[in-house]
Amino acid sequence: MEFYRNHILVCTGEPCVLKGALEVESILLTELQKQGLENEIRVIRTGCLGPCNVAPVLVVYPEGIYYSGVKPGDVQEIVAEHLVKGRPVTRLVGTDVEKRVDVVYQVPQILTGQERVVLRNCGIINPDEIVEYIGRGGYEALGKALIHLKPEEVIEEVKSSGLRGRGGAAFPTGLKWSFTASGEEKYLICNADEGEPGTFKDRLILEGDPHAVLEGMAIAGYAVGAEHGFIYIRGEYTLSIERVQRAIDQARKLGLLGKNIFDSGFSFDVEIRVGAGAYICGEELALIESIEGKRGEPRYKPPYPGQTGLWGKPTVVNNVETLANVPHIIEQGAEWYKSIGTPGSPGTKVFTLTGNIKNEGLIEVPMGITLREIIYQLGGGIPDGHSFKMAQTGGTAGGCLPPEMLDVPMDYDELAKVGSALGSGALLIMDDRHCIVDLLKCFMRFFNHESCGKCTPCREGTPRLLELIEKIMDGTAVKADLDLMAKLAENMEISSLCGLGQSSPKPVLTLLEYYQHEFLAHIEDKKCPAGVCKKLQVKGVV
Amino acid sequence: MKSLEDLRALKKKAQEKTKLREGQERVKIIVTMGTCGIASGARDVVVALMEELKKRNITDVTLTQTGCIGMCEKEPIVIVEKEGKKTAYGKISPDKAVQIINQHIVNNQVVGEWVIEP
Structure with a gap:
């Protein structure tokens, strides 16, 4: 050697x-x-x-x-x-x-105080060498599952671990698997169409430790009885696609994917499908349509993918980070997993820190950590002597939190209570130089562009919201427009067909609630407190 | 890959390769490589140490370097850190370096005559 x-x-x-x-x-x-x-x-x-x-x-x-x-x-x-x-x-x-x-x-400061489960190999192994993954204990969980556990037992373990979907919807993973466990031919899909602005965790997991995702997929396939897996990676992620393909080839060569894995009689193989960059294709049914070769648009639910999914067969769709958690749960047990995080949201979460924060980047921390700890300890605080104004959790489709909420624990249930969501784990931090109305315009422009147009509330609601926001920035809005915005957003939330239209009102509603004074300053005083909206006066300047 | 045993055999082999990054080494050999060390031939000592470790297939030893430690007249210096105990050897030639591996690391006997007295 x-x-x-x-x-x-x-x-x-x-x-x-x-x-x-x-x-x-x-x-x-x-x-x-x-x-x-x-x-x-x-x-x-x-x-x-x-x-x-x-x-x-x-x-x-x-x-x-x-x-x-x-x-x-x-x-x-x-x-x-x-x-x-x-x-x-x-x-x-x-x-x-x-x-x-x-x-x-x-x-570096950003790396201290983290708890790395999903990212434990990232930055330590060479992702292009399957043996380095195996050297760190890789594929042992798959071996354990196939040799020692029945599929029901795997599902039971994941169920009792309390693992919830890390793509944004937070659905309990074990429960999702149990819905699919009956029937003949099935499919397993790994959703790597990470389209949420500010989110790049899945890309970095795939680039840094692709085998962890493949191992998670094989275990999930065994649990639900699927022999075919697809990993749907967005087209812009060229390096992820390259590394995952290499990982698949290496796993096949060692017999860790393919026929009769570990001599157990179970066969499983994975194929890559490349997305074309539409935000909507991150929605599970639009993603399934896209794999079938159709235009990426959501389907009506029910039937859910667990009953009728890809090519009409029962299908499980799981996020990259969710699947990367699975080998650790099988290896170390549900009890160990539950010891991390909070009772309602066990485990760790990978966050991507962006915006006005000193240490931008990727972190993995236990669920339930406060926003304050993330921003001021791991993130190093707000740079250039500015002060914290707003944090958007969960990506552009997430809620926006003011300074008073810095101590809210970051887990699914606590964030839902304040109208936000943990979502994909994106954290956008904004300092006092930014105007809330201007930010909201950026968000709505994005949704206006990405709305697929299939259902009316989302197709018509997003441009109307954008128009109202532009009116505020121009100084032509009246106070009643704020009520109209809130009503429109609430209607979209309850009547849109898929997650896009259901969650895009979140930033509108939270900003209207927590930053009402700033909207009113624009409308009543015709002033932009941050001095961003060019058509309005800067507050204090005559 | 037909069994967990096959996998574990491969794991063991792979761990040898990544051990350096885990901080689990049994012994650490440090060569001081300030200008003084390099001028007195520390590079040749490093090469000799590496070749001997390779030849003997010793994998639980890390070889690393540091700057001048202030005893320039004793260069090249090789420090062996084993079981929490540090031993510094002075005026080490490539031949002596090979003997340090044979005696101190393999046979667990400090080569007394070359040790720098504190």
């Missing part, structure tokens, strides 16, 4: 790639060769490490030193100083690393 004294992990999640990680990698390889270190030091590509705001990121093991914001020009210094002379380049580390190797594992 080859012996390497150092492993350098180059994060090749998309944020890092966009900021030049591949160029950094290629210069790194040349520099190592120049110094004659190519046989001593191994360079490995890995999935997202988390601190996306300081991409590109490199980690040097065994010291465990994180280098962030590495530019091509920095590589030579890292090689000459750290790898040749053993002196970490402190200016790229961010925290004070003493120039001694026994001070190890200097990790």
